[in-house]
Amino acid sequence: MNIKRDISTTTLSSFTLSAFFVLTVLSILLQNIPQKLFSAGDSLLKLNSDQGVANAVTTVVVYFRGFDTLGEIAVLFIASFGIGLMLTSQTHGDKNKVKSNFMLQLGARLLFPIIILFGVYVMTFGHLSVGGGFQGGVIIASAVLLMFVSSNHFHLSHRVVEVLETFAGISYVMIGLIGLIVVDSFLGNFLPHNISQLGLLLSGGIVPIIYIIIGIKVGSEMSLIVQNMLQRSDND
């Protein structure tokens, strides 16, 4: 390939000029990087000491930005709704599916309660250590995925998922409204929270309760996404 024939001189020179311009701007910008780019976190970290929660990320997700988390859960619900709308199948093609390996069946049956237990642990201890509702919910959904892969007859009851999801959504909003009535702010922390109780399972007032609710909601929605995507593959 001859560069001079295939690419015109105007293109080459303008490319060189723009690359030089970008590099100049970048070098000027990179020389003047401030030491600390964000400063809102320090005041939040100071406020954090009043909540009795060891993990500051949990406090930001659930308490300081709790209303945004409600909106994000709504986005997740709409995505799950759309996938169910696109991929729902009328018939369950369980008949012509290949029976899976015996070792896979046994291993999945052994691992399923352990993974569920780990997901519940990550969900419940979200205010004391790494983890929380989002991660725990997705871990539970991956356990459900393992059962779907191994067993032909495993099926999530729509009734149960519907009840869990409705309960989680309604109780999130209800806790927020109770906080609005009692403490004068939406999602206000109306339960007793004290820094002296730090390390107990029920420290931090409403923070662990709301994270468990988020975990139930995320887990049921992700499990529904898994079921919809796998069921579509059965019947064609």
Next chain:
Amino acid sequence: MIEGILEYLNQTEVIKTIVILGSMGLFFVGLFGLLSQRHIIKVFISIGIMEIAVFILFIGLSFQKGLTAPMLGDAHTSFVQMNDPIPHAMILTAIVIGMAVLALGISFAIEYYKLTGKNRLDQMNEMKH
């Protein structure tokens, strides 16, 4: 010699420069894939890589050398000398939402493929005529 290089790389400005240039490179690798590949799964993979680049940039800019994770533990009993928790919280929710929206897009692509039998971007030309 080696100590000098390590010392140079450990400066705060150099770390920030590595973060910015590296995530920019990853973003442009994803953009290159988005523009050059025609298969729709490759396009989704490229979008996922661009998402990861943005996450890395956001977390990396809030990182300061010498500060710990925003979490109390055995050695830390008060909320001082810790990283900023706000970018962590925002990116944590963005990852979950991003994957759900990616699943929604792939379900649209699957239905489109069932209807028309096309899975490449250069074949999708219904709007042209």
Next chain:
Amino acid sequence: MIGLILLGTFIAVIVIAFVAITQPKLPDAIILSMGVGLAAVVLFVLFQAPDVALTEAVIGTGIGSLIYLMALKHLGEQK
């Protein structure tokens, strides 16, 4: 030391991403894109963000692989 590790991990993640994108076989591209997620987990741990690292590990390799592999099963034939 952290600067050198950061530099190496960034080079690794960019190389893995480029190989994943220019890969002609689709299953290899999907597995390599999971590798990009794992390298991002290493970066998040280096940046002192363990929550984000846990989320990316669970999502990127658990549910993400399912979604990509389902897409591969349905619209996989490359001409």
